[in-house]
Amino acid sequence: MEMHKAKRVEIIIEAIMERRLTDALIGSGVTGYTVLPVSGGSGRSGQWTREGQVSPASGMVSVICLVRPERLDGLLHAAFSVVERHIGVIDITDALVLRAERF
């Protein structure tokens, strides 16, 4: 099967910033992303869980973005502009993808 090099970027960000992040991603030319729900976590700002919560204020989401390597920089700049002042983490792994025409 033919595979193509890509970067897998995972952005864990406050749920309230999801829309701003995905708008920024699309603005940076990203062709797609996938949002995974997050049920809890812990970091410098403490431990949290979504169980029983009603306020959108707490809680994070994980946004997964597969991009061609040459697009990585643009994506990271866009993402960072949103995440910068907010809590959240970004990690990048090397990946291979099928169907390169999609990225």
Next chain:
Amino acid sequence: MEMHKAKRVEIIIEAIMERRLTDALIGSGVTGYTVLPVSGGSGRSGQWTREGQVSPASGMVSVICLVRPERLDGLLHAAFSVVERHIGVIDITDALVLRAERF
């Protein structure tokens, strides 16, 4: 700790195809997989979210599969046969796993 080389395959596919995909994976000799819910995303076929939805027609799931490198090809063929005509993405990363006897 002893670690073993493996491939981490992530298949993001329409929720309605989940069963067909997992049947194909098991058919290809995969010993396990994990399904993560997906809450939204965007791609060539537009943006979507599961909020407030009742129809199973829209929405994706993410299927994670850790396999020994030598099993990758069989897995990808099986997965691709299901994903082929449907929307969805597949990415592969190099990973290490503990407990090799499980794969």
Next chain:
Amino acid sequence: MEMHKAKRVEIIIEAIMERRLTDALIGSGVTGYTVLPVSGGSGRSGQWTREGQVSPASGMVSVICLVRPERLDGLLHAAFSVVERHIGVIDITDALVLRAERF
């Protein structure tokens, strides 16, 4: 953008063991982790799904942990002590992270 080497550890473990795992992780000096819900899966102990379930006994969660490479070993020992007798899988991938001060 400056990026730093890190390890991405993904621990898929029984939901009832989540608390014990995260306590062990924090005990091992990990500064953060993120818990993703899991909706179903399959392994040697059979296939399962959370649909319609009320008992916490079945079901897994996925705990994602980004750490500096030098912390990996401590983390794995801590995680393994919890996972050891229970079902679950652990995989490690090489990653880059922004904002190294957080790890």
Next chain:
Amino acid sequence: MNEILTLARENLISPIILSFVLGLLAAWVRSDLSFPEAIARGMALYLLFAIGFKGGVGVAAHGTDARLAAALLAGIALSLVLPLLAFALLRSLSQVSIMDAAAVAGHYGSISIVTFLTASTLLTERGVAAEGYMVAVAAAMEAPAILSALWLAAWRGEGAEKPDAKAWREVLFNGSIVLLVGAFVIGWITGKDGLAQIDSFIVSPFKGVLCLFLLDMGLIAGRGLLNSRGILRPGLLVFAFLMPLVGAMLGLAAGLALGLSQGGVALMMVLCASASYIAAPAAMRVALPQANPALSLTLSLGLTFPFNLIFGIPLYLALTELIMRP
């Protein structure tokens, strides 16, 4: 005409319809108001169970007759035929591909259970009785249209995925069909006594739950419409408002031919006029993956559903009033 306007106005100021309108408005001002998926699905399960059960109790109370079988057969026939009409109409009104047209046709042959239960509720409010077995007719009309859609796609040369045993089972034992029919049978078996036991769950709060559910549907429909503005050509708009009228006329004819009560005829019109956006879309995604799902959904949920809710139902009801209560 006057009658129709009065009915339409009364319909519009029901909390049920206003809740739907609130959802549309909230979507339009881009409010972040939203229902968790689990709650939306939970409400749908409740509504299906309640409407099915009440239908069964109705049959238990009034007995059944040959008309039940005739109505079921008529429903199946209509569900098979409506897609052909929809396909022809859509292809003549717009440039959509054969695949897309087949998928849309499948949606319009199948039925919208939410439109059906809104109509039932508004009928009850007006004191117009209907046959309890119309619920069974609704269930029977969900699946056949899917067959026609596949046949259309295959006939016109495009390789639709041939449905295997798994696909058939998915369509026939689809969750909403099983729940509707199952609750109908339970209601039939347990009858008035069964109803007495659970009516403060399935009867009293029903309308309130429907309000919240329609609020959610308004949000979904409104957001879908906003996202898909781009694909809406005039021909498609015409289709989305004309097709329900065409369907309703067929339903009227069938209802009168079957000798249904006024309420029954109105419900038959509603079934034919409405388009599926729960069961059919899933089946179409599996079988016709090349079809653009946004197109079918925008037409059925974004346009036809609000049209039926706000204008269609009072119109169909007024027509039956004109014709059947001279």
Next chain:
Amino acid sequence: MNEILTLARENLISPIILSFVLGLLAAWVRSDLSFPEAIARGMALYLLFAIGFKGGVGVAAHGTDARLAAALLAGIALSLVLPLLAFALLRSLSQVSIMDAAAVAGHYGSISIVTFLTASTLLTERGVAAEGYMVAVAAAMEAPAILSALWLAAWRGEGAEKPDAKAWREVLFNGSIVLLVGAFVIGWITGKDGLAQIDSFIVSPFKGVLCLFLLDMGLIAGRGLLNSRGILRPGLLVFAFLMPLVGAMLGLAAGLALGLSQGGVALMMVLCASASYIAAPAAMRVALPQANPALSLTLSLGLTFPFNLIFGIPLYLALTELIMRP
């Protein structure tokens, strides 16, 4: 005997039991009907709160006496003893490992709150009163069996994880126990006035919610059974149907010895006859991870639960009728 058959038939045509059967059937035809996990858990929370509250109101209304304490102690004792019986029975009937037998034993010593509340509902339907504090007895019987199971595993030489403080807290302050007992206490404190304030939430819709919940349980039980067909040996089948009868007899003896009312005795039988599939499984997973969870769940949820719901409850009720209303 005739009595039993009549009761069983009446039981079978209750919407509650039929809903459960619908779930089983839907699973059997492999329908995709399913409830979101959040809805299933939400219904369970509702049912626990309601049954606990009503139990407390019952105690407030009829006062309490030494029997409450005696019944609690009896419940705890039964929960401790039943696992030993179950262990012995299972080991003699089948080849399952000690670890597996211990885990299963823990399930059968503990109780199924859903079976309990179905039985309560069917009792109320028949106008048979029961002590309000049976809810507290149910809560008291959830945990002790877990102790016995751990002891069995340790006794037979297999290293069960020794429960630490965390594990104890998890078992004792388990969500369903806390909710049941908490609601019971609130009902007790606020009494009839409290009930008057919220009865249109916790009394009227109760049976309807129970229908939907049992529909879900039917789906879960049916699917579990289908998936685990492979592990079902004849000995296991015998165990799953014999053990509830053994438990029920013990419960009958205890209930009579305690001098409970007819309804109280029937509920005591149900508690002893039923096997846990909510709290105990989680505790067993933590403490006996080597045990195969599919085995315990198939027996308790797939076989014993339906058995009790469909045959057991009417049987136990008929027995109390024969014995106590001569």
Next chain:
Amino acid sequence: MNEILTLARENLISPIILSFVLGLLAAWVRSDLSFPEAIARGMALYLLFAIGFKGGVGVAAHGTDARLAAALLAGIALSLVLPLLAFALLRSLSQVSIMDAAAVAGHYGSISIVTFLTASTLLTERGVAAEGYMVAVAAAMEAPAILSALWLAAWRGEGAEKPDAKAWREVLFNGSIVLLVGAFVIGWITGKDGLAQIDSFIVSPFKGVLCLFLLDMGLIAGRGLLNSRGILRPGLLVFAFLMPLVGAMLGLAAGLALGLSQGGVALMMVLCASASYIAAPAAMRVALPQANPALSLTLSLGLTFPFNLIFGIPLYLALTELIMRP
């Protein structure tokens, strides 16, 4: 004084308050009792819809007058002013940063809709009527405080993110505001007839749902408090109990000046005394990301919310009784 104690005692033994206390206790013993997020959000949607609708029906029944507009304006003014008071008080009582103080101030200027609807329920229980439009006042008071908080942060030199059009829309068309106002308008339009159609959904089960919701809030508040013990300095504790009293006094003055009924005055006190933990926190996170969210939430949800629920509401009610029913 005696009056106050009697009211407080009566308040404490309401199932509503006891459910909240149960949640606190369950959190305290570290029970794993928890509600799925979807269920918690679903209950919140239900409660908002119901309280909004009933408020609208109230206005439809008693007509409206200049006071509605005056009350709305007063609410907006109070929501703008209260943060300034809160900011000054907090800075004088503790060492928190300007950013943190501004964020906390935003929470206390905005309102807690759950406190509001608990108070409404307790008022109804005591037969004290209130203006239906207090719901609209509640909605109007949600957002202005956010403005003041941003202004405070900017004024004191710290670069708060300047709110863009998107941020404004988020605040103004916030889901809970839209639902509350929308349901209010629907209730107003459909009036008593509309209410009659859905009262067995939005009136009868209301208190029971509120019990479960407050149980969940008790769990959340209790767990938040346990997790954040570390940050609680004496000055912060004083603030969390003093600020609601300060707010209540302002509310009392405003209510009397507006000439509201006794119930209306009490609700105005509750609105001013309560602090937001649903809408404001989200807005503060977006605009003041450097502020520590745990601080605001611990104060508003962990301390002020229980304080108001258990002591505040009966106190405010007793005060209006003393002053207005001489």
